[in-house]
Amino acid sequence: MGIDLPLLWAVIILFSIMMYVVMDGFDLGIGMLFPWFPEKADRDVMMNSVAPVWDGNETWLVLGGAGLLAAFPMAYAAVLSALYLPITFMLIGLIFRGVAFEFRFKTAAGKRRMWDWSFCLGSFCAAFFQGVTLGAYLDGIALRDGRFAGGALDWVSPFSLFTGVGLVVAYMLLGSTWLVMKTSGQLQADMRSRTRHWVWALVAVLVVLSLWTPWAHPAIAARWFTLPNLFWFAPVPVLVGVATLLLLRALRRDSHAQPFLLTLALVFLGYSGLGISLWPHVIPPGVTIWDAAGPPQSLGFALVGALLIIPVILMYTAFSYWVFRGKVQAGEGYH
Amino acid sequence: MPDFDALLLARLQFAFTISFHILFPALTIGLASYLAVLEGLWLATKRQVYLDLFHFWLKIFAVAFGMGVVSGIVMAYEFGTNWSEFSRFAGGITGPLLAYEVLTAFFLEAGFLGVMMFGMQRVGKGLHFLATCAVAVGTLISATWILASNSWMQTPQGFAVIDGRAVPVDWLAVIFNPSFPYRLAHMVVAAFLATALVVGATGAWHLLRRRDNTAVRTMFSMAMWMVLAAAPLQAFIGDLHGLNTLEHQPAKLAAIEGHWDNVAGERVPLLLFGLPDMQAERTRYAIGVPGLGSLLLTHTLDGRVPGLKDFPREDRPNSTVVFWSFRAMVGLGLLMITLALGALLARWRRRLYDARPLLRFAVWMGPAGLAAILAGWITTEVGRQPWVVYGVMRTADAVSAHAAAPVALTLAIFVVVYFAVFGAGTVYGLRIMAKGPHTDESAIPVPGGPGQTRTPSRPLSAAAEDESADGSVHAAHDGPPAGEGTPPNDGGPR
Numbered sequence: 069m070g071i072d073l074p075l076l077w078a079v080i081i082l083f084s085i086m087m088y089v090v091m092d093g094f095d096l097g098i099g100m101l102f103p104w105f106p107e108k109a110d111r112d113v114m115m116n117s118v119a120p121v122w123d124g125n126e127t128w129l130v131l132g133g134a135g136l137l138a139a140f141p142m143a144y145a146a147v148l149s150a151l152y153l154p155i156t157f158m159l160i161g162l163i164f165r166g167v168a169f170e171f172r173f174k175t176a177a178g179k180r181r182m183w184d185w186s187f188c189l190g191s192f193c194a195a196f197f198q199g200v201t202l203g204a205y206l207d208g209i210a211l212r213d214g215r216f217a218g219g220a221l222d223w224v225s226p227f228s229l230f231t232g233v234g235l236v237v238a239y240m241l242l243g244s245t246w247l248v249m250k251t252s253g254q255l256q257a258d259m260r261s262r263t264r265h266w267v268w269a270l271v272a273v274l275v276v277l278s279l280w281t282p283w284a285h286p287a288i289a290a291r292w293f294t295l296p297n298l299f300w301f302a303p304v305p306v307l308v309g310v311a312t313l314l315l316l317r318a319l320r321r322d323s324h325a326q327p328f329l330l331t332l333a334l335v336f337l338g339y340s341g342l343g344i345s346l347w348p349h350v351i352p353p354g355v356t357i358w359d360a361a362g363p364p365q366s367l368g369f370a371l372v373g374a375l376l377i378i379p380v381i382l383m384y385t386a387f388s389y390w391v392f393r394g395k396v397q398a399g400e401g402y403h
Numbered sequence: 404m405p406d407f408d409a410l411l412l413a414r415l416q417f418a419f420t421i422s423f424h425i426l427f428p429a430l431t432i433g434l435a436s437y438l439a440v441l442e443g444l445w446l447a448t449k450r451q452v453y454l455d456l457f458h459f460w461l462k463i464f465a466v467a468f469g470m471g472v473v474s475g476i477v478m479a480y481e482f483g484t485n486w487s488e489f490s491r492f493a494g495g496i497t498g499p500l501l502a503y504e505v506l507t508a509f510f511l512e513a514g515f516l517g518v519m520m521f522g523m524q525r526v527g528k529g530l531h532f533l534a535t536c537a538v539a540v541g542t543l544i545s546a547t548w549i550l551a552s553n554s555w556m557q558t559p560q561g562f563a564v565i566d567g568r569a570v571p572v573d574w575l576a577v578i579f580n581p582s583f584p585y586r587l588a589h590m591v592v593a594a595f596l597a598t599a600l601v602v603g604a605t606g607a608w609h610l611l612r613r614r615d616n617t618a619v620r621t622m623f624s625m626a627m628w629m630v631l632a633a634a635p636l637q638a639f640i641g642d643l644h645g646l647n648t649l650e651h652q653p654a655k656l657a658a659i660e661g662h663w664d665n666v667a668g669e670r671v672p673l674l675l676f677g678l679p680d681m682q683a684e685r686t687r688y689a690i691g692v693p694g695l696g697s698l699l700l701t702h703t704l705d706g707r708v709p710g711l712k713d714f715p716r717e718d719r720p721n722s723t724v725v726f727w728s729f730r731a732m733v734g735l736g737l738l739m740i741t742l743a744l745g746a747l748l749a750r751w752r753r754r755l756y757d758a759r760p761l762l763r764f765a766v767w768m769g770p771a772g773l774a775a776i777l778a779g780w781i782t783t784e785v786g787r788q789p790w791v792v793y794g795v796m797r798t799a800d801a802v803s804a805h806a807a808a809p810v811a812l813t814l815a816i817f818v819v820v821y822f823a824v825f826g827a828g829t830v831y832g833l834r835i836m837a838k839g840p841h842t843d844e845s846a847i848p849v850p851g852g853p854g855q856t857r858t859p860s861r862p863l864s865a866a867a868e869d870e871s872a873d874g875s876v877h878a879a880h881d882g883p884p885a886g887e888g889t890p891p892n893d894g895g896p897r
Contacts, residue, residue, distance in 0.1 A: 120517025134501040141494025148483025149803040195674035219811040362495040363570040370499035
């Protein structure tokens with residue numbers, strides 16, 4: 069057979085999850101920045117900067133889930149039942165923050181604070197448990213006969229809790245650099261000065277994760293620290309360093325879009341580091357994408373749609389971002 | 404295998420989360436199409452009332468849509484968290500269908516929703532109308548894929564079971580399975596009908612309070628025309644769907660009818676009342692119309708109708724539940740037809756807007772469509788038990804091997820969160836309905852939404868900005884001037 073269907077689907081799913089992390093990353097980050105920006109006018113601007121696009125951003129998460137079900141049903145079944153509780157907590161977080169976009173503007177002034185909290189804590193909850201899910205996934209899933217065979221709390225480990233914190237920091241940096249790009253005046257200046265702290269926080273997280281991940285997972289260590297891999301993958305940490313320096317420099321200057329773009333680069337590098345660590349496993353530590361693939365008829369049928377439609381989706385998503393380009397002003401919003 | 408409690412809890416969780424979820428898509432399917440019609444009418448006739456109504460219902464649509472999105476993401480993951488054995492077995496079939504739904508519908512809705520809600524000042528009228536239509540079409544495409552998936556689980560075909568999993572052999576047969584056309588038509592019409600009843604009730608509520616204006620009259624009138632068209636059509640489709648069920652899921656039909664014994668030559672009555680007793684294998688206190696059951700189901704007076712005793716005990720759905728959920732749905736449907744005919748009569752007598760009993764009836768019927776949708780889904784989902792894939796996989800074999808405790812915990816969280824969050828959302832939606840629409844609904848300029856265009860692209864927005872400079876109602880700008888003037892955001896309408 070000519071086409072490696074599981075490989076193509078793995079690429080599509082990795083792409084969807086990356087799109088999700090990047091795009092919902094900044095709008096979850098905005099929610100988590102609320103405690104530092106208590107003024108109503110600031111919060112309005114922050115929220116309105118993503119109001120027209122947050123729903124599309126979240127759809128990439130649904131595509132990731134649906135793609136996993138379509139292409140790797142065994143992995144979908146095993147991974148989701150293993151990570152039952154953190155995934156449920158994440159979904160609950162997404163509910164609280166998602167409805168806040170509408171409810172916050174529809175409620176009486178006194179109750180607005182309640183939905184501010186809903187947006188903020190919901191964002192924290194969703195981001196943290198996404199990170200926990202990621203960490204628990206890296207730790208590996210206990211299987212018997214291809215089914216999850218562990219306990220309900222297997223996902224709790226110091227490592228997974230730390231990846232939870234790590235993702236919170238990454239999303240906050242995405243959110244704050246997004247806002248540097250989308251705001252102006254005092255809000256932008258505040259955002260710019262605070263962003264520096266979050267850059268350092270992310271650097272700390274990346275350093276710890278880069279050491280902890282291979283230390284706790286020998287298979288991942290072997291992937292990185294053997295020759296010739298070490299040589300091939302060396303650019304990843306080097307580029308992380310370069311991007312960080314450029315980001316700090318951009319924040320000192322009066323640049324608008326650059327910090328966000330450089331943060332995107334950082335997140336992308338971190339994400340590719342993860343990909344390198346796991347490839348080609350879909351259920352760590354032992355099950356590969358070819359072991360877990362569904363029937364070729366299913367993968368082939370869905371692939372046609374994915375290849376034809378995803379480019380169109382990217383086009384109209386870009387159009388929507390273009391319509392709402394530029395800075396957000398206080399008092400804007402349709403509400 | 405999981406213990407019984409975990410299975411029951413997982414089923415309760417699914418029933419609870421899906422019941423909440425379905426209400427929001429039902430409203431957004433109907434409202435999206437209604438909004439497209441309103442905007443189209445506005446573009447065609449230039450009558451202000453259509454634009455006013457568009458803006459009014461857009462706010463309610465936005466609330467319902469947000470709740471639909473977040474409750475829908477839960478569903479997409481619940482198949483894996485709670486029903487992992489089902490996903491293992493049938494993921495090769497339901498997975499691609501769900502993937503197509505995401506690709507062709509969810510992205511389309513989400514991608515154009517921003518432009519539809521915030522973009523009227525930013526793009527041309529034609530393009531904005533296109534965005535509204537894209538959202539409306541997206542909701543219908545979404546319904547198509549998810550009903551293909553659900554219908555395949557009810558009347559599966561086009562697959563083979565190889566190595567313990569369902570492998571698709573013929574995708575056209577999978578998608579166009581026997582019950583799919585009926586189920587899709589029934590659900591889409593139900594969504595339109597439920598929405599029309601909500602719109603109609605809102606109009607009637609304002610008319611009863613003498614808040615009479617063109618917008619209120621127009622929406623009440625449009626809603627009553629829609630109910631008149633859709634309610635009888637729905638009864639017709641429902642009848643076809645019932646005959647389809649008789650052919651492909653006879654046990655479900657027997658349970659709906661509370662019918663136990665399949666006797667040759669018997670004129671099967673249509674039971675109006677009764678209490679099916681699963682243990683005693685009979686329907687207590689039955690009151691029925693002789694022969695009508697045979698007539699409706701077989702279109703002959705003594706046609707044979709399957710009885711529950713035709714099926715082994717372990718293959719029988721719970722007749723007590725579906726007997727009544729079905730009757731609730733049909734009863735509500737008959738009330739809808741009554742409302743539509745009443746409105747037609749009042750219209751003919753030129754009293755549509757001041758016939759108070761009719762208006763009161765219309766208000767009470769506001770939630771009837773949504774209630775009927777729930778009753779209908781309970782009938783079809785409880786009625787296909789004990790199967791998750793009809794005749795192929797049992798529900799008891801589909802569940803994840805969780806202990807009872809984590810499932811109970813998540814169920815408790817979902818119950819608390821859904822009632823609190825979606826309860827609040829429903830209150831906000833009702834509050835907006837109770838407040839408007841005003842004739843000036845769209846005279847309040849719709850601000851451009853987030854982001855700013857570098858130059859004012861439309862004369863109207865430039866004018867609004869001048870006004871704000873004079874009247875100083877505008878929030879102070881820090882930074883470059885906004886592309887268009889907007890009223891200060893005071894937290895939206897109250």
